[in-house]
Amino acid sequence: MDHTLPRIQTKTDMNPSVFNNKTIWITGASSGIGEALTTELATTGARLVVSARNAADLDNVASRCRERNAKVTIFVEPFDVAEHHLFPAVVKRVLDRTGGIDILISNAGVGQRGSALSSNPDVVRRIFDVNFFGAVFLTQGLLPSMLERKSGRIVVISSVLGKFHLPGRSAYAASKHALQGYFDTLRAEIAGTGVEISIIRPGWIETPMSRNALTADGVSYGKSTKALSRKMSPEECARRILHVVAAGKNDAAIGGIEKWGGVLRILFPRAYDRIMGKKMSEFIYKIT
Numbered sequence: 001m002d003h004t005l006p007r008i009q010t011k012t013d014m015n016p017s018v019f020n021n022k023t024i025w026i027t028g029a030s031s032g033i034g035e036a037l038t039t040e041l042a043t044t045g046a047r048l049v050v051s052a053r054n055a056a057d058l059d060n061v062a063s064r065c066r067e068r069n070a071k072v073t074i075f076v077e078p079f080d081v082a083e084h085h086l087f088p089a090v091v092k093r094v095l096d097r098t099g100g101i102d103i104l105i106s107n108a109g110v111g112q113r114g115s116a117l118s119s120n121p122d123v124v125r126r127i128f129d130v131n132f133f134g135a136v137f138l139t140q141g142l143l144p145s146m147l148e149r150k151s152g153r154i155v156v157i158s159s160v161l162g163k164f165h166l167p168g169r170s171a172y173a174a175s176k177h178a179l180q181g182y183f184d185t186l187r188a189e190i191a192g193t194g195v196e197i198s199i200i201r202p203g204w205i206e207t208p209m210s211r212n213a214l215t216a217d218g219v220s221y222g223k224s225t226k227a228l229s230r231k232m233s234p235e236e237c238a239r240r241i242l243h244v245v246a247a248g249k250n251d252a253a254i255g256g257i258e259k260w261g262g263v264l265r266i267l268f269p270r271a272y273d274r275i276m277g278k279k280m281s282e283f284i285y286k287i288t
């Protein structure tokens with residue numbers, strides 16, 4: 001049975017000329033939101049660098065981009081964002097090939113389906129290695145070149161769970177909360193240099209992320225899950241992300257009503273904790 005909820009369909013205006021002649025590096029470009037960002041950007045006049053672990057999937061995405069725009073320049077740079085020791089070589093290769101990156105979209109990520117108590121420590125570390133340290137150390141590697149050019153934008157794809165929490169996603173929510181703290185601080189430290197930071201928090205998006213999510217013992221969850229509200233298509237999410245980037249915003253949540261979860265958590269913390277208590281945990285485990 002297909003549990004997928006209907007997609008939200010809305011139009012978002014995005015001025016493609018903002019990205020013309022820009023060189024944009026997208027991690028996690030082989031699937032879901034990253035793939036949708038890549039195919040959307042392929043028609044804007046941007047030069048693209050696409051990364052993920054699976055080189056064949058990246059080649060397929062690059063071919064689809066060329067079908068949309070035969071003139072697009074697209075470099076495929078496969079690597080694992082959890083292999084941090086490789087970053088200096090990866091960054092050097094990308095800079096040598098492109099001459100400089102205008103926008104890094106740090107999007108690669110992995111989800112979680114397992115309780116805090118039962119999750120193997122290796123799973124908790126893996127989620128941080130991919131979602132947090134992957135974005136942090138890649139930024140550390142690339143930032144000096146942006147500072148030298150006095151321009152650039154780091155776009156971090158966090159999650160609405162960077163501001164609140166749901167049962168079964170302890171390490172995932174923690175990794176996204178950590179991104180918010182780190183990149184907010186970095187923004188303050190580099191203010192006035194010409195390099196900007198955008199933190200974007202998508203809500204429930206219809207991608208294979210739940211299938212790829214890590215369970216307590218580290219295997220892939222393998223199932224699509226229901227969301228607590230309607231899911232948005234990755235294409236619509238990508239258009240909204242690019243709209244935020246084009247507008248030069250520091251921070252944005254994208255999605256349906258779930259994007260207000262962080263506000264609810266701040267304004268009514270006790271009510272939120274009551275809602276997320278035992279009964280809700282059991283309900284969420286049952287339906288997701």
Ligand SMILES: NC(=O)c1ccc[n+]([C@@H]2O[C@H](COP(=O)([O-])OP(=O)(O)OC[C@H]3O[C@@H](n4cnc5c(N)ncnc54)[C@H](OP(=O)(O)O)[C@@H]3O)[C@@H](O)[C@H]2O)c1
Pocket residue numbers: 027028029030031032033034051052053054055057079080081082107108109110111130157158159160201202203204205206207208209210212
């Ligand atoms: N879907 C949602 O509802 C949702 C909501 C909020 C935030 N997000 C965030 O959006 C981002 C993209 O997620 P998605 O929904 O598009 O999921 P997805 O379809 O599973 O895509 C994840 C992407 O990340 C790459 N990736 C995973 N592990 C990697 C690693 N170790 N090294 C390099 N690349 C890796 C994957 O490619 P390979 O497997 O080939 O490496 C893939 O391209 C994530 O940061 C996620 O946390 C998603």
